[in-house]
Amino acid sequence: MPLRCASGEGEELSFEHDADSWAALRARNSRERHLKFTCCDAGVVLKTSSLGTRYFAHQARGGCDTAPETQEHLQAKTIICKALKEAGWLATPEHRMTDSDGVCIADVLGKRASEALKGIAFEVQWSPQVAEITKARTDRYAEHGLRSLWFMKRPMPLNSKDVPVARLVSTDTDDGFDVYIPNEALVRGAEHMSSRELSDLEASWRRCGTLYQFVRGVVEGRFRFGLASDFDVRVTVGGVANWCYSCGAEVQPATWIVLDLGHLNPDFPNILVEIHELGEVEGSLAERILESINTRLPNVGGYRLGQRKPKESQATYLANVCRCGAFLSRSYLPYPSDKDRVLLAFDLKTKAEEVAPFYKVRDRWCFIDEVNPPSKSMLGVHGFGVPTIILTRLQAFSPSADGPLGKVRHVGYAGVDAE
Numbered sequence: 073m074p075l076r077c078a079s080g081e082g083e084e085l086s087f088e089h090d091a092d093s094w095a096a097l098r099a100r101n102s103r104e105r106h107l108k109f110t111c112c113d114a115g116v117v118l119k120t121s122s123l124g125t126r127y128f129a130h131q132a133r134g135g136c137d138t139a140p141e142t143q144e145h146l147q148a149k150t151i152i153c154k155a156l157k158e159a160g161w162l163a164t165p166e167h168r169m170t171d172s173d174g175v176c177i178a179d180v181l182g183k184r185a186s187e188a189l190k191g192i193a194f195e196v197q198w199s200p201q202v203a204e205i206t207k208a209r210t211d212r213y214a215e216h217g218l219r220s221l222w223f224m225k226r227p228m229p230l231n232s233k234d235v236p237v238a239r240l241v242s243t244d245t246d247d248g249f250d251v252y253i254p255n256e257a258l259v260r261g262a263e264h265m266s267s268r269e270l271s272d273l274e275a276s277w278r279r280c281g282t283l284y285q286f287v288r289g290v291v292e293g294r295f296r297f298g299l300a301s302d303f304d305v306r307v308t309v310g311g312v313a314n315w316c317y318s319c320g321a322e323v324q325p326a327t328w329i330v331l332d333l334g335h336l337n338p339d340f341p342n343i344l345v346e347i348h349e350l351g352e353v354e355g356s357l358a359e360r361i362l363e364s365i366n367t368r369l370p371n372v373g374g375y376r377l378g379q380r381k382p383k384e385s386q387a388t389y390l391a392n393v394c395r396c397g398a399f400l401s402r403s404y405l406p407y408p409s410d411k412d413r414v415l416l417a418f419d420l421k422t423k424a425e426e427v428a429p430f431y432k433v434r435d436r437w438c439f440i441d442e443v444n445p446p447s448k449s450m451l452g453v454h455g456f457g458v459p460t461i462i463l464t465r466l467q468a469f470s471p472s473a474d475g476p477l478g479k480v481r482h483v484g485y486a487g488v489d490a491e
């Protein structure tokens with residue numbers, strides 16, 4: 073039981089010691105032999121690993137069922153225990169549970185209070201473990217009233233509500249480890265990736281801080297599955313400068329919008345919606361966005377949005393309509409370019425169901441960290457990918473890039489459909 077052992081006065085937890093108290097405990101134990109393991113009768117010796125972790129070791133290992141641990145495993149457990157303790161939680165390393173299958177040991181049991189019926193089993197998996205075993209162990213802990221949280225060295229691109237798995241990466245700092253979770257590319261495409269792509273931290277994973285910071289986030293409820301039930305969606309409306317072909321007014325048609333699902337949903341992508349697509353999306357959120365744009369856009373861009381049917385077309389679509397009544401055909405709307413600017417940005421309160429018509433949500437684990445939010449990826453309506461060149465241009469448009477209107481005249485870009 074390397075981070076924990078028993079003494080006549082109760083239990084000793086190695087992570088609660090500093091260098092001085094550790095030395096004192098070692099001296100007393102060599103005089104009195106007062107420390108015992110609960111797994112077997114082996115003598116207890118106090119050690120410090122090459123990574124600086126203090127732990128209790130078996131003096132002789134004979135007939136004990138506890139497996140030897142790597143230095144990294146000991147260090148990770150110690151960090152988890154310290155983070156729990158400093159968050160006011162109770163941390164029990166090597167928590168033994170007995171059931172009809174025998175004894176199982178959770179690496180660290182975290183509980184909000186000693187009388188709490190439920191808790192979290194924090195598991196550090198430094199050696200490879202097949203998914204079936206992970207699932208079986210998770211189910212077994214669940215029968216003991218525990219949720220599980222797995223920290224694995226191997227990249228395990230599992231997107232499961234029941235079996236949360238994060239990736240643990242050693243760092244050369246005192247922090248010991250960083251924690252990563254699958255990013256959008258991995259959540260959507262794991263089955264098509266090579267093992268090299270799967271393990272590529274930069275391309276496929278999202279860093280959630282150090283192990284210590286991550287565990288603090290977990291106990292604060294900031295590691296969560298799926299979309300928040302209620303949240304603010306930030307709507308950014310982009311457009312270009314133009315002239316109405318009919319009345320000559322200086323106008324700014326809206327050409328695209330981006331929905332950002334906000335800081336409560338940090339690991340969900342932004343959604344890029346072209347203006348005519350907005351008219352095709354059903355539901356109350358699309359209606360409210362359109363309403364909000366139409367209360368603001370006439371002042372900013374001289375246009376409002378309305379359903380129009382071009383002469384040679386069967387179908388109507390959402391188009392920019394000038395005060396004079398002329399409308400801008402969608403075939404003249406350019407893709408986002410370096411001439412685009414942000415016309416509007418506003419927030420709307422929404423909920424998960426309202427977002428559904430825009431984008432088939434693929435639920436995933438999110439880590440909410442307002443101080444270090446991840447950079448968001450972008451998808452088109454219905455989950456289609458956005459071409460890289462457009463993506464690069466859009467990323468330049470944060471609402472802060474909203475400068476004064478430049479006088480951009482598009483030579484040869486005045487063509488619009490007549491009504």
Ligand SMILES: [Zn+2]
Pocket residue numbers: 073109111112113114130136137138
């Ligand atoms: Zn033992």
Ligand SMILES: [Zn+2]
Pocket residue numbers: 316317318319320321394395396397398
């Ligand atoms: Zn006009």
